[in-house]
Amino acid sequence: MSVPLYQLPEQQPLVWQPTSVEEAVHLKHQWGDDAVLVSGGTWLRTRWENGVSPLPQHLISLERIQALSGLAIDAGGLIHIGPLLHLADLMDNELMRARCRLLVQACAEIAAPSVRNLASIGGNVVTRTGDLIPALLVLDALVICSDGHTEQGVSLQKWLEGPVQSSFEVMTGITVPTIEHTGEEHTFEFYLKVGRRETFTPSVVTVAGRLRLAPDRTIQGIAIAAGGGSAVPARFNELEAITIGQPLSKQLLQSLHKGISEGFNAVADDYAGVAYRKQTAANLIVSECYKIWRRGGGADAPKS
Ligand SMILES: Cc1cc2nc3c(=O)[nH]c(=O)nc-3n(C[C@H](O)[C@H](O)[C@H](O)COP(=O)(O)OP(=O)(O)OC[C@H]3O[C@@H](n4cnc5c(N)ncnc54)[C@H](O)[C@@H]3O)c2cc1C
Incomplete structure (x- = not known):
């Protein structure tokens, strides 16, 4: 059983450093709501500093669990x-x-x-x-x-x-x-984060996607997801299902845009409202699909 590493001045938490998962869980059961599991502590720290949650009496650091x-x-x-x-x-x-x-x-x-x-x-x-x-x-x-x-x-x-x-x-x-990137495959991936400024910013909208195109340029596989702010990120499973087997086309991109706008469970906060986030998520994903359509070639692919 581990012992507290050090005790900070009065009212500061005790830091525990278990060396196994079993020990960490045991400590959590021992201290209950007075304890929290900590990895890097960067997210927790912002909550304590902003008064969102109280600094508990016991911090159970996971960093010694190899x-x-x-x-x-x-x-x-x-x-x-x-x-x-x-x-x-x-x-x-x-x-x-x-x-x-x-x-x-x-x-x-x-x-x-x-x-x-x-x-x-x-x-x-x-x-x-x-x-x-x-x-x-x-x-x-x-x-x-x-x-x-x-x-x-x-x-x-x-x-x-x-x-x-x-x-x-x-x-x-x-x-x-994972998939091996051979340079010849027709798999395309994208990840985009929009915040209030270019870097070092909380996200307003975050999207990711992966498209696999068959040699005839129809969609063989598609995975798209959106999150950002306080929204719990999610995939667009139903939309993905109706897209499989179809070629990338203007009509398909329009229905993707509509489906994402309607399906994204965005959450408003002080930075942006729901409507803005829905439209941004749809714009980001569809513009990436458009670029893939252009890059993927094919007779009816857009030239610019
Ligand atoms: C200045 C600043 C900027 C930031 N910018 C971003 C950003 O742009 N995007 C972003 O997503 N986040 C951002 N964060 C938040 C944070 O840094 C990240 O989410 C980070 O990856 C959280 O990891 P952590 O190890 O610090 O988590 P911690 O703070 O240690 O823990 C986070 C939560 O997970 C629990 N936990 C941690 N590990 C485990 C585990 N193995 N098992 C069970 N529970 C566990 C903790 O109990 C706690 O509830 C930012 C934070 C700061 C301070």
Whole structure:
């Protein structure tokens, strides 16, 4: 059993550093609502500083749990990402850069280098509104969670649709299936974040997409997702289903625009209203599909 690393001055929390998931969960059960699990602490810190949630008496740091920091690819091309990995580490990792470019691009859009050196991928996902989530959704990511005894894997999409994760559970893994980029494939990916300024800004809208075109230029596979602000990011499953097998065309882009505007569960805040966010998400996704249509060629592809 771990002991508190140090005790800060009066009224400051005790910091615990368990070395296993079981121990972390045990500590959480011991202290209940007086404790919180911490990865990088960058999201939590903003909440404490803004008075959104109180600083608890016990911080259970996950950083000494080595099992949560691995990064590997298995024989089937599945990348296993430890939730504790920092965004900066993911951006620098050769495997990620070669096989998971969309996620690397999404990491680069978050905060600034100093924050990315601390911020973890798991912390970003557990917040349910992190800007990495749209990218992970279109990559068909799975999340694995443990209650200290058993681990369970579920698609990120289902996990987001379900009840908020129990604060007594630890996210122990994120897996992402990958494709090899040969340079000849007809797979196109995009990730875009719109904020109130160019960089180092909270998102107003974040979108991601992946399109696979058949040699005859019809859509063989499509995954699109939107989030941003306080919206829980989501895929557009029904829209995707009716798009499969169709060629990219002006009519298809128009119905995509309508479907995204109607289907995006945007949330208003001080920065932007719902209507603006819906239109922005639809504009961003459709303009990327238009560029893909143009790049993908074909007799009726637009020239500019
Ligand atoms: C200046 C600044 C700018 C930011 N800009 C952005 C931005 O542009 N986009 C964006 O998405 N975010 C942004 N953030 C928020 C934050 O940095 C990221 O979401 C980050 O990835 C959160 O990771 P973390 O490790 O710091 O999470 P933490 O703060 O440690 O934790 C976040 C939540 O997840 C829980 N948690 C963490 N790890 C686990 C785990 N393994 N299992 C179970 N629960 C866990 C914690 O209990 C907490 O509820 C910003 C923050 C700051 C301070």
